[in-house]
Amino acid sequence: MTGRLYAMCLRHLYLLGSSWPRIFELMYWPTVQMVIWGFITMYLLQLSSVIAQASGLLVSAVLLWDVLFRGQLGFSLSFLEEVWSRNLANIVVSPLRPIEFMAALTFMSLIRTLIGVVPAALLAIVFYEVSVFALGLPLLAFFSCLLVLGWSIGMMVSALILRVGQGAESVAWLAIFLIAPISAIYYPVDVLPPALQVLAWALPTAPVFEGMRAILLDGTFRLDLLVHALALNAVYLALGMFCFLYAFHVARRRGLLLQVGE
Amino acid sequence: MPQHDEAIRVQALNKHFNGVAVVKDVSFTLHRGETLALLGANGAGKTTTISMLLGLLLPTSGTITVLGEDMLRHRYRLLQRMNFSSPYVDLPRRLSVRQNLMFFARLYGCPKPKARLEELAQDLDLAPLWRKSTGKLSSGQKTRVSLAKALINAPEILLLDEPTASLDPDTADWLRGYLQDYQRRSGTAILLASHNMSEVERLAHQVRIMRAGEIVESGTPRALLDRHGRANLEQVFLDIARNQRQADRTVEEALS
Numbered sequence A: 001m002t003g004r005l006y007a008m009c010l011r012h013l014y015l016l017g018s019s020w021p022r023i024f025e026l027m028y029w030p031t032v033q034m035v036i037w038g039f040i041t042m043y044l045l046q047l048s049s050v051i052a053q054a055s056g057l058l059v060s061a062v063l064l065w066d067v068l069f070r071g072q073l074g075f076s077l078s079f080l081e082e083v084w085s086r087n088l089a090n091i092v093v094s095p096l097r098p099i100e101f102m103a104a105l106t107f108m109s110l111i112r113t114l115i116g117v118v119p120a121a122l123l124a125i126v127f128y129e130v131s132v133f134a135l136g137l138p139l140l141a142f143f144s145c146l147l148v149l150g151w152s153i154g155m156m157v158s159a160l161i162l163r164v165g166q167g168a169e170s171v172a173w174l175a176i177f178l179i180a181p182i183s184a185i186y187y188p189v190d191v192l193p194p195a196l197q198v199l200a201w202a203l204p205t206a207p208v209f210e211g212m213r214a215i216l217l218d219g220t221f222r223l224d225l226l227v228h229a230l231a232l233n234a235v236y237l238a239l240g241m242f243c244f245l246y247a248f249h250v251a252r253r254r255g256l257l258l259q260v261g262e
Numbered sequence B: 001m002p003q004h005d006e007a008i009r010v011q012a013l014n015k016h017f018n019g020v021a022v023v024k025d026v027s028f029t030l031h032r033g034e035t036l037a038l039l040g041a042n043g044a045g046k047t048t049t050i051s052m053l054l055g056l057l058l059p060t061s062g063t064i065t066v067l068g069e070d071m072l073r074h075r076y077r078l079l080q081r082m083n084f085s086s087p088y089v090d091l092p093r094r095l096s097v098r099q100n101l102m103f104f105a106r107l108y109g110c111p112k113p114k115a116r117l118e119e120l121a122q123d124l125d126l127a128p129l130w131r132k133s134t135g136k137l138s139s140g141q142k143t144r145v146s147l148a149k150a151l152i153n154a155p156e157i158l159l160l161d162e163p164t165a166s167l168d169p170d171t172a173d174w175l176r177g178y179l180q181d182y183q184r185r186s187g188t189a190i191l192l193a194s195h196n197m198s199e200v201e202r203l204a205h206q207v208r209i210m211r212a213g214e215i216v217e218s219g220t221p222r223a224l225l226d227r228h229g230r231a232n233l234e235q236v237f238l239d240i241a242r243n244q245r246q247a248d249r250t251v252e253e254a255l256s
Helices: A002-017 A020-045 A049-053 A057-084 A088-092 A098-128 A137-164 A171-182 A194-201 A205-218 A223-254 B046-054 B075-079 B097-107 B113-124 B139-150 B169-186 B197-203 B221-228 B233-255
Strands: B006-017 B020-031 B035-040 B061-066 B082-085 B157-161 B189-194 B206-211 B214-219
Touching: A002 A020, A002 A057, A002 A098, A002 B097, A020 A057, A020 A098, A057 A088, A057 A098, A057 A137, A057 A171, A057 A205, A098 A137, A098 A223, A137 A171, A137 A205, A137 A223, A171 A194, A194 A205, A205 A223, B006 B046, B006 B189, B020 B046, B020 B189, B020 B206, B020 B214, B035 B046, B035 B197, B046 B061, B046 B082, B046 B157, B046 B189, B082 B139, B097 B113, B097 B139, B113 B139, B139 B169, B169 B197, B189 B197, B197 B233, B206 B221, B206 B233, B214 B221, B214 B233, B221 B233
Parallel strands: B035 B189, B035 B206, B082 B157, B157 B189
Antiparallel strands: B006 B020, B006 B061, B206 B214
C-alpha cells in the first residue's frame, strides 16, 4: 500500500518539480491576498480600536482562509490533473485502490497548501510584523481543521466530476466561495441574520475563525470551539469519503471511468 | 472447471445499460501464451467486454475468472498481474518518459524498478527518449513508451485495445512483430480488440467476432476462413456484417 501511495505522490511531485509556473501559481494568490489585506489593516489601524487591539486579525484570517481554499483546490486539482492528462483510466486499471488514491490526493493537497501558505505567512512577518505563528499551538489545530474541511469539499467536488464529467470542473474553483459568507472569516457569527447563524454553526469554519478571534482579541483559547469544529469535521470528512468512494462505485457500474476527460 | 493454463475464463457475461443489453451472454477462454482477438464493428461490445475484464465496469451478470481467481472479488490482487494499453488513454504529458515509467513501476509494485526500467529501455530502445516530455513524442515513440508502460510489471495477461490504431504501417508492423516476439519469450496471454483484420490474422491464435453485443463467430483464423470459404478475415467480417444488414432489412419489410 505505501508503495502505491508513494508512486502517486511521486507522480505529482514530478509534475510540480518540472514546472516552476505551477509552484509560482501556488504561492501567488496567498501572497497577493496577504499583501492587500496587510495594507488594509495598516489603514484600519488608524481608525479602529478593535483592529488596534489585534493588528494581525485580518492577515491571520486571510492566511487561514487560504488554508481551506488551498486544501480543497489541492485535492480537486490533483484529481483533475489525471482527468486532464487522460491518465485516469491507467490509474483505475492499476492495483491502486480508490481509498489509496484518495489518501495520495490528500497528501498532495497538504504539500500544495504548505507551498502556497507558508511563504505568504513568512512574508507577513517581514512586511507587517504580523506572525500567524504567534497563535501558538492552537494554530496547528485551526490549520488541521481547515485543511481537513478542504479535503472533504475536494472529495465531494471530485465525486461530482466523476459523476457528471469535466463540465463540473469549474465547481472546483467556486465551491469554497459558497460557504465564505457564512464562515465568519472577517466578522463574527453574531452579525449574520439568525437563520444564517444556524447554518454558520453547522460548518467547522465558523468555530475556527471565532476561536482565532478569541485568541487574538481576548487572549483566550476556546476549547469548546475547537471541539465543535473537530466534531463537524469528522462528519464532513466521512461524508466526503463516502461521496468519493460511492462515485467510484457508480462510475464502475455505469462505465463512466473511461469517459471522464473525453 | 478452470484449468491451470487458463489466463481468462469468461462465462455468460452480460451488461445492460438502462435495460438495453450491450453485451449478451459472452463466453470465451484465453490460455496462457495465446492471443485471442475480439473483432467487431464500432459498438459491437468489444471495449465494454475489455472494460469488464479490467474491472472498469461491473457486469450485470456472468463470471470472469482471471488466473484461476474471481476477478470481481480479487480485482486489485489480479490487476497487479495484468496490464492494459489503449490509444484512447494517455500517459501524463508533462512528465518525462523516465518519470512516467518510474511512476507506473512503483504503482505496480515492481520489486526493482530501476532495473526493470533499464531492461525495457534496452528492449524498446527508449534510452534516447529518457528525458523527453511524453507529450512531445512522435506517435511511433509514444507507442513504444505506452508499450513499455503496459509491460512494466511483466504482466501475465496483456489487454490491448486497438493497439495499432493511428499508427503508420511501418510502426504498426514493428509493434506486431514485437508483440509476437515478446509473447514467445514471456508466455504472456494477450487479449486484443481490433478492427484491423490483417493484424488479427498475424497475431491471433483464436478469434471471436462480436455483433450487437454477441459472439457470432469463433475459431482459429484458419477455421473461420475455411468455414466462410474466404481468402482473408476482412471478407469474413464483411460477410457477417452484410448478412446482418440483410436480416435487419427483411425484418423491417415484414413489420411494415
